[in-house]
Amino acid sequence: MEDIQARVQNAVNSMITQLDQECLRKMQGDMYRCGANCCDNVNSNMEDVHRCIDRCSEPVNRAQSLIQNEIQMFQDRLQRCALDCKDQVRDRMNATDMTQYRGELESCVRKCSETHINLIPTLMKRIRETIAVQSK
Numbered sequence: 722m723e724d725i726q727a728r729v730q731n732a733v734n735s736m737i738t739q740l741d742q743e744c745l746r747k748m749q750g751d752m753y754r755c756g757a758n759c760c761d762n763v764n765s766n767m768e769d770v771h772r773c774i775d776r777c778s779e780p781v782n783r784a785q786s787l788i789q790n791e792i793q794m795f796q797d798r799l800q801r802c803a804l805d806c807k808d809q810v811r812d813r814m815n816a817t818d819m820t821q822y823r824g825e826l827e828s829c830v831r832k833c834s835e836t837h838i839n840l841i842p843t844l845m846k847r848i849r850e851t852i853a854v855q856s857k
Contacts, residue, residue: 722827725834729799732838733792736845740788744852748781784852791848795837802833 759765759773806829814822 722830725827725831729834729838732841733795736841737788737792740845740848744849745781745784745788748784748852748856752777752781780856783855787851787855788848791844795840795844799833799837802837803830806830806833 755777756774759770759777762770762773765773806826809829810822810826
């Protein structure tokens with residue numbers, strides 16, 4: 722079961738790294754440049770500068786929140802699938818042959834994991850598209 726968890730975790734980590742490199746880093750650079758421009762405006766008072774900086778950080782904050790929410794929903798779906806496997810096995814289980822049912826549980830959870838790993842490209846596409854729309 723640990724190998725299954727490791728595969729899912731590696732796939733999610735890879736997705737996060739890719740999103741960071743493809744989307745977030747540029748957005749963060751833009752945010753810092755925008756904030757620096759806010760600070761360069763000597764005619765603005767302190768409150769205006771702070772509001773300007775806050776506006777600069779909004780796109781990055783929205784993108785990070787979107788990514789966190791999507792990952793949480795992904796993990797929730799995977800957990801529900803694994804719990805469903807557990808319930809299915811428990812409903813058929815008897816105390817005489819626990820090893821057979823353990824194998825069935827692992828097989829079901831493995832299938833859930835594979836299904837969810839295969840969903841990651843679609844998830845990434847949806848996140849990228851939403852970030853692109855929100856950035857405009």
